Amino acid sequence: MELLEFARGPALTFAITVFIAGIFFRIASLVFMWRSKDSSQGSRRERPVVIAALKEIARRMWPLSAYKERTLFTLINGYVFHIGLAIIVFLLLPHILFFQDLTGLYWGHLPNNVIYAVSIVTLISLIAALVMRMSNPAQRIISTFDDYFSWFVTFLPVLTGIIATTHLGARYETLLALHILSVALLLVYLPFGKLMHFFLVFVTRSQTGAHLNHRGAQL
Amino acid sequence: MHSNGAPCQTENITGMARSIVAEVARMLESLATDGTTSSIDLRSLPLTEADRQQLEELLGRGEVTAELEVSGRSSVWETAYAGAWWIRHRGAGDKISSEEIAVCPVPGILVTHAADIEAAALRIKQEILENHPSQAEATNG
Amino acid sequence: MADNTLQNNKANQTLGEMLAERGVSRRSFLKFASYTASIMALPATAATAIADGLAKARRQSVIWLSFQECTGCTESITRASSPSIEDLIFDFISLDYHHTLQNASGHAAEAAREQAMEENKGEYLVVVDGSIPLANPGYSTIAGISNRQMFEDTVAHAKAIIAVGSCATFGGIPAANPNPTGAVAVSELTDKPVINISGCPPIPEAMTGTIAYLLSFADIPELDHLGRPKAFFGEAIHDRCYRRPFYEKGMFAKSFDDEGARQGWCLYEVGCKGPVTYNACATLKWNGGVSFPIQSGHGCLGCSEPGFWDLGGFYKPLSTAKDDALKYAAGAAVAGAAIGAASAVAVRSKRDKVMKAAAAAAATPAEETK
Numbered sequence: 001m002e003l004l005e006f007a008r009g010p011a012l013t014f015a016i017t018v019f020i021a022g023i024f025f026r027i028a029s030l031v032f033m034w035r036s037k038d039s040s041q042g043s044r045r046e047r048p049v050v051i052a053a054l055k056e057i058a059r060r061m062w063p064l065s066a067y068k069e070r071t072l073f074t075l076i077n078g079y080v081f082h083i084g085l086a087i088i089v090f091l092l093l094p095h096i097l098f099f100q101d102l103t104g105l106y107w108g109h110l111p112n113n114v115i116y117a118v119s120i121v122t123l124i125s126l127i128a129a130l131v132m133r134m135s136n137p138a139q140r141i142i143s144t145f146d147d148y149f150s151w152f153v154t155f156l157p158v159l160t161g162i163i164a165t166t167h168l169g170a171r172y173e174t175l176l177a178l179h180i181l182s183v184a185l186l187l188v189y190l191p192f193g194k195l196m197h198f199f200l201v202f203v204t205r206s207q208t209g210a211h212l213n214h215r216g217a218q219l
Numbered sequence: 220m221h222s223n224g225a226p227c228q229t230e231n232i233t234g235m236a237r238s239i240v241a242e243v244a245r246m247l248e249s250l251a252t253d254g255t256t257s258s259i260d261l262r263s264l265p266l267t268e269a270d271r272q273q274l275e276e277l278l279g280r281g282e283v284t285a286e287l288e289v290s291g292r293s294s295v296w297e298t299a300y301a302g303a304w305w306i307r308h309r310g311a312g313d314k315i316s317s318e319e320i321a322v323c324p325v326p327g328i329l330v331t332h333a334a335d336i337e338a339a340a341l342r343i344k345q346e347i348l349e350n351h352p353s354q355a356e357a358t359n360g
Numbered sequence: 361m362a363d364n365t366l367q368n369n370k371a372n373q374t375l376g377e378m379l380a381e382r383g384v385s386r387r388s389f390l391k392f393a394s395y396t397a398s399i400m401a402l403p404a405t406a407a408t409a410i411a412d413g414l415a416k417a418r419r420q421s422v423i424w425l426s427f428q429e430c431t432g433c434t435e436s437i438t439r440a441s442s443p444s445i446e447d448l449i450f451d452f453i454s455l456d457y458h459h460t461l462q463n464a465s466g467h468a469a470e471a472a473r474e475q476a477m478e479e480n481k482g483e484y485l486v487v488v489d490g491s492i493p494l495a496n497p498g499y500s501t502i503a504g505i506s507n508r509q510m511f512e513d514t515v516a517h518a519k520a521i522i523a524v525g526s527c528a529t530f531g532g533i534p535a536a537n538p539n540p541t542g543a544v545a546v547s548e549l550t551d552k553p554v555i556n557i558s559g560c561p562p563i564p565e566a567m568t569g570t571i572a573y574l575l576s577f578a579d580i581p582e583l584d585h586l587g588r589p590k591a592f593f594g595e596a597i598h599d600r601c602y603r604r605p606f607y608e609k610g611m612f613a614k615s616f617d618d619e620g621a622r623q624g625w626c627l628y629e630v631g632c633k634g635p636v637t638y639n640a641c642a643t644l645k646w647n648g649g650v651s652f653p654i655q656s657g658h659g660c661l662g663c664s665e666p667g668f669w670d671l672g673g674f675y676k677p678l679s680t681a682k683d684d685a686l687k688y689a690a691g692a693a694v695a696g697a698a699i700g701a702a703s704a705v706a707v708r709s710k711r712d713k714v715m716k717a718a719a720a721a722a723a724t725p726a727e728e729t730k
Contacts, residue, residue: 004636008672008682016681017688021696028700034708093610094679097629101680111610172596173636176678258404260397289387290445308391310445311648317391317398327408328394332386334376334415 004173007180015184016102022191023199030200043216056209057202077128084122088115088158112165119162126155146193153189156182235266236274239320243278243303246322250302256323262315278303278320285329291316295326375452375575376415384451389415392448396572399565399644400581400591413576414452420575421480422487423473423514424458427507428500428534428543429490433525434460436561437568439647446648449568452575456484459502470503477517485574486518488546491527491534495542511549520574521546521554524567526663529556529587536669547587555580556587558639560663565644566592584638586666592644597634597660600642603627621657631675632659639664 063071089095093109100106130151133139160182164175242259249255279299287293292309304326310316393410456476464472476484493499497506515521523546526532534543547554557566570589573581581589598604606626613620614629637660641652653660662668672682
């Protein structure tokens with residue numbers, strides 16, 4: 001019970017504080033970052049920047065046919081765990097109550113049994129992602145600490161969440177505390193590694209789209 | 220406890236009754252073969268009110284029924300399957316305090332304890348013979 | 361019995377002999393034993409052993425000490441009901457001191473305690489309800505004796521200690537933040553083993569069942585990591601709750617008067633602490649099995665768990681942050697943005713300097729070659 005009190009109390013407050021500070025740090029440093037001035041006239045084929053950005057966001061949802069064979073599994077697997085994580089995080093009632101407590105917002109939820117099933121699929125999908133990364137020699141070479149640690153802090157809350165809901169191994173309050181602590185770890189790390197794509201994925205795609213558009217690429 | 224289940228506990232039959240009957244069958248078999256007595260505490264099982272009724276109906280009533288006044292009421296009856304006894308103890312407010320199915324020739328609660336017999340032997344003399352000797356003599360005369 | 365003199369014959373009577381004189385038959389022992397075995401989840405066959413153990417036991421001297429408490433625990437154990445099998449426990453014990461229940465008062469009351477301690481040295485049972493203040497001995501005294509002093513004196517020659525209620529077991533409300541009296545649990549003041557029967561109040565059967573177990577087996581029942589008998593505190597309320605299926609199905613009452621509440625759905629969302637609370641409420645229930653809080657439509661408060669007052673609010677769902685987790689959010693956002701902006705500006709100015717220097721160098725290539 002003391003561990004749960006610590007997790008729900010100081011640990012969570014600390015993690016959320018660091019998380020918010022980190023997000024604002026990253027965004028501010030991006031906003032104020034030095035940018036090279038593009039003085040070029042731009043292509044004749046250039047379209048409105050918003051359309052270019054949206055098209056790039058959409059285009060990157062699916063690979064070019066040339067790469068499709070090679071990347072199809074990675075791609076589908078990626079979708080599986082991303083959608084799975086979204087369902088788990090945003091549609092499990094205890095999680096919604098957590099968000100409601102912080103933000104006042106409330107929305108519909110799925111039955112717990114459905115979430116259990118989704119979380120098992122997500123867990124397997126995450127393991128598959130790691131196996132893919134480690135078994136592909138080229139990918140292994142380019143993988144950094146950030147890649148592995150990001151995987152770890154994402155995987156851990158899913159694992160501890162499943163264990164907590166199934167009451168495996170220890171008492172529920174201990175398992176719940178470990179789950180909350182694993183989420184705290186995720187929150188603390190999220191702004192400072194590649195997991196920041198949670199906030200930036202569409203920003204970076206828009207930027208790429210705008211850039212390519214200016215150069216006259218057909219998106 | 221049993222008589223006060225919440226609404227949703229009382230409605231459905233879960234199939235527990237049949238599993239208990241299967242257990243009673245095994246217990247009767249072992250009582251028949253090597254005389255092993257055993258019992259099932261019904262209160263510790265997740266029975267719904269409907270399950271309990273079903274179990275009572277399945278086992279039925281046999282030849283013996285006993286009503287006891289032992290610190291409150293108790294009912295003991297042999298089910299339709301000889302050797303399988305239903306023991307229902309009631310406590311405060313006549314609510315069921317414990318309930319079990321005992322598989323044995325005679326439930327322990329029906330057998331008079333040696334200490335009680337000893338006490339009764341003394342008491343009968345004290346209360347009837349020694350306190351009212353004249354009456355005893357009168358009847359003899 | 362054979363070697364007893366006539367004088368101490370009475371004192372050394374077994375419970376079986378003593379109660380036989382009052383017309384209580386061995387059947388009553390057996391019935392009580394069946395009941396005890398059932399509530400303690402012992403095998404039904406253990407009833408005979410319990411009945412024999414009780415019949416052979418001597419009447420147990422009990423000294424009940426009440427410290428910083430509300431008498432709710434006593435109310436619970438002496439709950440009003442017709443004389444019945446559940447109350448037979450009061451024939452098995454001799455409650456030699458209990459300053460709320462005893463007739464004697466003042467000096468006579470304290471004399472009763474001292475006499476019981478003297479006559480049953482090493483044999484008496486001490487039951488404590490209420491926490492003990494350490495900040496100042498004057499915060500709580502009985503007959504001019506501080507709680508701590510009385511506790512230490514009394515347990516010195518006790519056979520066993522039972523702490524009843526969440527105050528005696530974990531400090532309870534007196535020890536809740538900010539704990540003005542420096543209240544502590546019983547187990548913090550003694551090296552002797554303490555059986556904790558927590559709850560606010562504890563379920564009466566948990567108290568009487570534990571005492572019956574002690575008497576019949578002359579041994580303490582199996583305890584959990586918080587010193588509580590596993591028979592009563594082995595399972596979470598949530599795991600035995602009849603509303604559990606609604607939790608799994610995602611059907612929740614969202615307030616105390618909505619459709620979900622009327623339909624008897626899960627109370628998780630209105631702050632039920634059942635998942636982290638270990639007690640027998642869902643199985644034994646209260647008032648002789650009539651109901652328990654969740655059945656009556658209110659979430660579990662977690663009253664049998666340490667520090668339950670300070671868990672962040674009775675109506676706050678378990679999955680929410682205990683404190684206001686966003687209390688530093690505004691500051692964090694400003695600080696994060698400021699550091700981010702400052703670092704970006706620093707990088708820019710550094711870059712500008714480098715570029716300027718490079719430009720200057722490019723402008724005067726001759727000098728550089730010198």
